Each structure stands twice: as C-alpha cells, then as structure tokens.
Amino acid sequence: MTEMFLKYFRTKQQKVESEKTYDTQCPFCSMQCKMQLIEQSIVTRKTYKTIGKDNPTSEGRLCIKGIHAHQHSFHRERLKYPLLKVNGEFVRITWEEALDKIKENFTSIQAEDGLNALAVYGSASLTNEEAYLLGKFARSALKTKYIDYNGRLCMSAAASAASQTFGMDRGFTNSLSEIPYTRCIILAGTNIAECQPTMIPYVEKAKENGAYIIAIDPRETATTKLADLHLQLKPGTDVALTNGLLKIIIEENYINKSFIQERVNGFEEVKEYVSSLTLEEIEDITGVPIAQIRKAAIKFGKEETGMIFTARGVEQQTDGSIAVRNLLNILLSTGKIGKPHCGYGAITGQGNGQGAREHGQKADQLPGYRAIENEEHRAYIASVWGIDEAELPGKGVSAYEMIEKIHEVEITGLFIMCSNPVVSHPNAQFVINALKKLKFFVAADLFLSETAKLADLILPASSYLEDEGTMTNVEGRVTLREASFPCQGEVKHDWQIICEMARVLGKEKAFSYTSAEEIFQELRVASRGGKADYYGITYERLRKEGGILWPCPDMGHSGTKRLFEASFSHPNGKAVMVIAPNKSVVAKEQTSEEFPLLLTTGRVMSHYLTGVQTRKSAALAARNVESYLEIHPTTALKYQIPDHALVKIESKRGGIVVRSKWSETIRMDTVFVPFHWGDSQNVNLLVSKKLDPDCRMPGFKVTAVRVRPLMDQLLQ
Structure with missing residues (x-):
C-alpha cells in the first residue's frame, strides 16, 4: 500500500512540478561569485532558490547577499514601464513617448545651453559592455565632456x-x-x-x-x-x-x-x-x-x-x-x-568597479585605460568610433563636481544610469537641492530610488538575472555573466536603452548593436594596445576558461596572473615612491567642543551600497531593518545615550536620527554609522564636500559630530 501511494505521489508530482535553471553572477560585490537560480513551478506557483557555481575566484561559495539576491529582482516594486512625472506624480507612458521626451529635451537643452549642458552619471554595477557604451554615448552622441560614475566614490x-x-x-x-x-x-x-x-x-x-x-x-x-x-x-x-x-x-x-x-x-x-x-x-x-x-x-x-x-x-x-x-x-x-x-x-567594492572605469565612464579616461588628454589615445579611439579626433570632448570633472556644476546651472540636463547619488554622495542635502534645479532629468533604474524620485522621466532597467555581459572582478579577472531570465514588463537592458536614446538623437548608425557580445567585440578592439587590453578575450574563451586576467593582448595569451615581474608600467620601467606628509592628517575635519566625536561610515554584511536592492530583499532587510549608531559604552554614558535608544547625530552640515548600539570594540573618540539607508537615516547628510586633491574622493571616513538623545531634542 505504501509503495503504491509513493508511486502515485511521484507521478502526480512530476505532472505538476517542473524545474528550470538560470546561470548568472551575483549583482553585488567585486568577487562576482557565479551562481544558478533554480525556478520550480508547482501548479500555478513558482519558487526560487540560488546556489553557488564553481569558478576560479570564489570556488562555488556564496554569502548571504548572493543567496537572497533574486528576491529584489522579483519584488513587487520593481520598475517595469517608463514613468513620466506629471504634476508631481509619475504616470505610465510608452517607450516611444519616453524617447520622444528625451529627444525633445536633450536637443533643446544643448541648443540653448551648449553641448556640455548635458551630463551623464554612470555606475560600477554596469557590465563592461554598458560602461563602454555609456562613455561612447556621452562623448560621441551627446558630445559632452561631462561623464563620471559612482565608482569615483569607491575605487x-x-x-x-x-x-x-x-x-x-x-x-x-x-x-x-x-x-x-x-x-x-x-x-x-x-x-x-x-x-x-x-x-x-x-x-x-x-x-x-x-x-x-x-x-x-x-x-x-x-x-x-x-x-x-x-x-x-x-x-x-x-x-x-x-x-x-x-x-x-x-x-x-x-x-x-x-x-x-x-x-x-x-x-x-x-x-x-x-x-x-x-x-x-x-x-x-x-x-x-x-x-x-x-x-x-x-x-x-x-x-x-x-x-x-x-x-x-x-x-x-x-x-x-x-x-x-x-x-x-x-x-x-x-x-x-x-x-x-x-x-x-x-x-573593489562594487561588482564591476574595475571594468567600469577601464572603459570610459571616468571623466579622464577612454576605453582600455587610455587618457582622454593624450593625443595618440584620442586618435585611436576616434578611429574605432569612426569620428574625427577633434570631435571628442576633453576631460570633464568628478562625480561630486558634476553635482556642483548642476547647482551652478552650468549643467542643466542629466542622465543617470543605475546610481543613487542622493544617498551615496557627501553633503547630501546639497545634492538634492542641485538635482531639483535641472531642466530635465532622466534616471534608468530597477527601483524608484531616493534619486529616481527626483527625476522627470524614469526608464526601467534589467537586473543581473536578465542582462548578459562581462564583468571584471576584484582580481582583474574578466568573467562572462550569463543572464537568460526573461525581462519583466517593458524592461530593457541598459545597452538597449543607450542605443535607443542614440537612435532618436540621430546616431543610430554608431549604436546599431543587436547583442552584448557584439558590443564586446568592439570593446576588444577599443582596448587593444591600452593598459587594460582585452583584445585576446572572447565570450567563447570566457565560457571555456571561466575567466581571464587582463591584460590579454591576443588569442594565444592565457592572461596575466602576476603584474610587474620584470618591470613597472612607467616609461622607465621603475616604480615611484613619494613622501606622504603627516600634515595631510591634521588638514582633515577636527573635533571641537561643539562636535567632540569622530564619525566614520561603512557597511554591514546584509546590505549593499545605498541599499536600493538589498532593502527590497525580505531576508536581508530583516537582518538590518534600520541604520544605527555604534558607540562605546563609556562615551555613551558621558553623553547620556542609552543603549538601543533613538539619538540625533549632528555635524556642521545637518542631522540624522538612528538607534544607538553600544559596543566595547570601538574607540571611545569614534562612532560608526552604516551608509545603506536614505532619508532621515542618510549618514551622508553629515559628511563634508571636501575632496581628495588627487582623485576627488570625498572624505566619508572622518566627520566631526555630536550625539544627543532624541528625547532631549524633542523637549527643547
């Protein structure tokens, strides 16, 4: 009887259950762990789980973020259609209407305010193909010098x-x-x-x-x-x-x-x-x-x-x-x-922090890690793109400095792809105020982020499950992210969005790609002879070898596992040591009687960057539902801060409210707040706009603050 029942059950199960697998890579950190999404269909219900897949970098391991990454891709708030802001509210429109709006506004802005009145803000979460294409779009289609990306804040x-x-x-x-x-x-x-x-x-x-x-x-x-x-x-x-x-x-x-x-x-x-x-x-x-x-x-x-x-x-x-x-x-x-x-x-912090800057999103770089102010480099890329070298714009400015240009109304139109500067930038209220000044602001994203809420037009982008392309991981290993899951709604891939915008702006011939692999073929040629030389890398090789460390100058090259064995990359073959003066330390923001503590920021395991994706994952959000202040108990008692109490943290720039968390493992002169939350818990509201003179990195890790119980604030 039992055997008959089991046989019947298995037969029944086979009728109502099917399973599909989708190869992909984690959308989060620079390890770029390979994994599979397993979809099981039982009658009308589908369930999903993620498992690791063997690879040279993480050897099949996954962390908690990777295991639950798929949850944000299927979240009910995922953007699936173009949205236009009408009288302060977003309404659904067609792609044709969205592209017409882009053509109309981008054309009029450049006619009225000049070519450089348009700016492009990219992301280190984009594939190499999309990073390359975004740089090409900015410089050859829009002809603007203003392009930079959120990797400026990372690497x-x-x-x-x-x-x-x-x-x-x-x-x-x-x-x-x-x-x-x-x-x-x-x-x-x-x-x-x-x-x-x-x-x-x-x-x-x-x-x-x-x-x-x-x-x-x-x-x-x-x-x-x-x-x-x-x-x-x-x-x-x-x-x-x-x-x-x-x-x-x-x-x-x-x-x-x-x-x-x-x-x-x-x-x-x-x-x-x-x-x-x-x-x-x-x-x-x-x-x-x-x-x-x-x-x-x-x-x-x-x-x-x-x-x-x-x-x-x-x-x-x-x-x-x-x-x-x-x-x-x-x-x-x-x-x-x-x-x-x-x-x-x-x-590297972000998934493609390495490749995203190598191929043209950074203000001073062209594909292959070429310098935009180098005549030979400019001439080579111009020849690949089929334009005159004189048509290429010059060097722009860093990401935060682009925000300053917006505030000064030098930049009046903006296209942002998969980034959230309202939460990621220092002096966050200034960023918000600047973006509100734009004549026309387009954002492409998965969700209605804190930044996208300020846009005039939102374009729905594809997720890591859907968007095929190469990524360059923490080692400098180029990997191929397979992504065959069907796009939801009217979602388009980032590279398709770029191509569609180029088409309506009359640049279709140079952006007539039909696949990510076709773009990569051009990227290979564009990088050839540059420091970041990908010419010997192909999709076929990546599928066969699981990843290749650049530089890889030809098809017979196995990739470069160790750099600088014989010489360094300066013309004379030598490395350069330089004095690092202690005065750079004392030049930073110092504590005072008014702001007696040093704030430093960072991450927690369950969240990623500004939290736009991980806060949409129920399993991850449940682990850290809100931001917090880590403070030493002795310091907490000095400032009358109970454990697990709401506190207000203030700097010269503003204030936020978070919950206290006593910790004996932090210095008594230091407090810590993670940066994965926005709005009233956006720690970057407190951070100064001062930048590193060499790389234009903001000083997120050192801010003078004061901390007080929120109740005291309410009673005042």
Whole structure:
C-alpha cells in the first residue's frame, strides 16, 4: 500500500512540478561569485532558490547577499514601464513617448545651453559592455565632456595611487590564489569578512599556513578578530601610522636594497622624511602604541613574502590617494611586489568597479585605460568610433563636481544610469537641492530610488538575472555573466536603452548593436594596445576558461596572473615612491567642543551600497531593518545615550536620527554609522564636500559630530 501511494505521489508530482535553471553572477560585490537560480513551478506557483557555481575566484561559495539576491529582482516594486512625472506624480507612458521626451529635451537643452549642458552619471554595477557604451554615448552622441560614475566614490583613491606608483592600476597585482601562501598580510581599512565574505577563506587559509595577519581599523570587526595584531588607529590617521611603519622598516634595515636600486625612484626622499619624524609624535597622532607599530613593522619587514590590501577605510578620505601610496611605499621598500606571494590588492567594492572605469565612464579616461588628454589615445579611439579626433570632448570633472556644476546651472540636463547619488554622495542635502534645479532629468533604474524620485522621466532597467555581459572582478579577472531570465514588463537592458536614446538623437548608425557580445567585440578592439587590453578575450574563451586576467593582448595569451615581474608600467620601467606628509592628517575635519566625536561610515554584511536592492530583499532587510549608531559604552554614558535608544547625530552640515548600539570594540573618540539607508537615516547628510586633491574622493571616513538623545531634542 505504501509503495503504491509513493508511486502515485511521484507521478502526480512530476505532472505538476517542473524545474528550470538560470546561470548568472551575483549583482553585488567585486568577487562576482557565479551562481544558478533554480525556478520550480508547482501548479500555478513558482519558487526560487540560488546556489553557488564553481569558478576560479570564489570556488562555488556564496554569502548571504548572493543567496537572497533574486528576491529584489522579483519584488513587487520593481520598475517595469517608463514613468513620466506629471504634476508631481509619475504616470505610465510608452517607450516611444519616453524617447520622444528625451529627444525633445536633450536637443533643446544643448541648443540653448551648449553641448556640455548635458551630463551623464554612470555606475560600477554596469557590465563592461554598458560602461563602454555609456562613455561612447556621452562623448560621441551627446558630445559632452561631462561623464563620471559612482565608482569615483569607491575605487578612485586606490586607482590613482596604483597608477602613480606602478604606472598601471588593476586592483590586484596578483591572483587570489597566491594569498594562502604569503607569510604576512596587512589589511588596511578593509572588513572583508562582512563586505567580501567569499574572499575571507583565502586569508583564513593563509593563517592556517602560518601567515601573520595585521589589521588596521578604528573598529573591531569580524575581520580584525581574525588578525594576530589589530592596530586600532584614530580615524583618518593612516598616513601617519604608515610613516611610523616605514620609519622602523628603514631604520631597522628591513629594506631590499637591490630591488630599490634597480626598480624604484624616490626612496631617498621618503627615507629622509620619515627619519625626521619621531615615533612619539606618530603615537600621539594615531593613538596606536609605539610597541604595536614596531611589532607590525618588524613582522612585515622580516618576512620573505607579504601582501597589503586596502579598501574604503583608507581610501575614502581627503588624503586617500596619498595614504594608499604610502602603503605601497612599504611594498617597494621591502621589495614585496612582482614576485610570488607578494603584492598589492585594492579590494573593489562594487561588482564591476574595475571594468567600469577601464572603459570610459571616468571623466579622464577612454576605453582600455587610455587618457582622454593624450593625443595618440584620442586618435585611436576616434578611429574605432569612426569620428574625427577633434570631435571628442576633453576631460570633464568628478562625480561630486558634476553635482556642483548642476547647482551652478552650468549643467542643466542629466542622465543617470543605475546610481543613487542622493544617498551615496557627501553633503547630501546639497545634492538634492542641485538635482531639483535641472531642466530635465532622466534616471534608468530597477527601483524608484531616493534619486529616481527626483527625476522627470524614469526608464526601467534589467537586473543581473536578465542582462548578459562581462564583468571584471576584484582580481582583474574578466568573467562572462550569463543572464537568460526573461525581462519583466517593458524592461530593457541598459545597452538597449543607450542605443535607443542614440537612435532618436540621430546616431543610430554608431549604436546599431543587436547583442552584448557584439558590443564586446568592439570593446576588444577599443582596448587593444591600452593598459587594460582585452583584445585576446572572447565570450567563447570566457565560457571555456571561466575567466581571464587582463591584460590579454591576443588569442594565444592565457592572461596575466602576476603584474610587474620584470618591470613597472612607467616609461622607465621603475616604480615611484613619494613622501606622504603627516600634515595631510591634521588638514582633515577636527573635533571641537561643539562636535567632540569622530564619525566614520561603512557597511554591514546584509546590505549593499545605498541599499536600493538589498532593502527590497525580505531576508536581508530583516537582518538590518534600520541604520544605527555604534558607540562605546563609556562615551555613551558621558553623553547620556542609552543603549538601543533613538539619538540625533549632528555635524556642521545637518542631522540624522538612528538607534544607538553600544559596543566595547570601538574607540571611545569614534562612532560608526552604516551608509545603506536614505532619508532621515542618510549618514551622508553629515559628511563634508571636501575632496581628495588627487582623485576627488570625498572624505566619508572622518566627520566631526555630536550625539544627543532624541528625547532631549524633542523637549527643547
């Protein structure tokens, strides 16, 4: 009887249940883990789950964000049709009507205010094909110099530091596979255990193999707990701390003299500067005991191999570029670069933070990491695009500076693709006020984000499940994101949206692509001979090999696993060391009697960037439903802040309301707030507009604030 029942049940199940699988990649961090979405249909109901898929980078691992990524793609608030703002309300219109509006307004704006009155704001979440196409659209279809992207707020400090030091920036100079075999690792301003969880096993394996881990962070995090030594510095003092490490390494003779002589310029100047400093003043600036500084320096200096990794904690500062360069000074002084198990890694935040800047979204770059102000580079790209070099506009400005141009009414029209500057930028109220001044504002996105709400026209974009294309991950490994899930409603892919806009603007001939692969074929040619050379990479190879590390100049090339083995990328083949003065630290915003605490910002594991996607995932949103203030209990008691109480945090720019969270693992002079929330919990309402002079990175990590119970505010 039981067997008959089971047979009947299985037969019945087969009739009512079917299963489909869709290959894709995680839409979130730069690990770009490969995965499969499994769709099961039972009668009229469909259920979904995500599983990891083996690949060279994350080896089949997924973190909690990746496992639940599909939830936002199927969310009921997903944008599915073009929306036009009429009398303050969004109404559904057709694509033809939307494109007519774009043609009408873009044409009139440029006729009235000039070609550069239009600006394009891109994203490091776009595929390489779409990043390339957006840059081409801005410069050849709109002919505007104003294009930049949200990766400016993520990777610009590390990118500029590597370019200036090594002559080239690929994020990682080595592959992840080398990490387990290095002897000493410095993790500077990076919380990979929460931000790139599928990377942490590489560090854990290194520790199992005997590596010594040094973490530099004002907070104790899941990453610092893994470290053998935690240098808990005062926020914003990374330059001074590194000078202390360098001073000891040089004076204790842990330098590689032959490497310096043969392959480095600028060492003597750096040596002279750090020799003039005292460890006592460095201890006073950073709050890190001399004994700990000495221990870290000697440990890294004496080991035969070592690697340094940086992330936003070091980079998102007004001296972020020079701070990273100073850490690279350590690598060069000790000769730990360009050989096995030695090197540098800039831990990219966004999914395509690397590729998105390599191929033309950054204000000063053309495809292949070419410079827009270099005549030879301009001529080559113009030939690929079939235009005269003189038609190419010049260098624009950084993302935040574009907002300033909007506020000054120099830019009067804007197209934003998959970005949310209202939440991601510093001085957020200024950003809101500026965007409201635009004559015409178009946003392409998945959801009605805090920024999209201000737009005149919204275009529905496709998700990671639907949009095929290549991504360049944290290693510099180009991967192919398969994406065959059908688009919902009237959603279009980003590249299709760009092509449609170009068509109505009379540029159809140069934007007549029929697939992402066709765009990539042109990208290959555009990148050929550049520093970021993808010419030897094809979709066929990517499917077969699972990813290829650039540069890959021809089809017979296997990709470059380790950079700078024989020489650096400056014309003379040498790397450049540079003095990083301690004065850059004291030039930052300082505490005062009115604003006695230092605020630093960052991420939590369950959310990504401004939270537009992860806050639409029920499983992720439930883990962190609101923002919070992390504060030391001693500091909390001093300012009468109960645990789990609503508090108001204020800076010179404004105030926000969040809930307090006592933590004994943060410095007493420091508070922390994550940046994944908008509106009254948008921490960037507090942050200064001051930018790094080299890379134009805002100083998100150091803001002077005061904290008071909300009840006190209400009673006043």
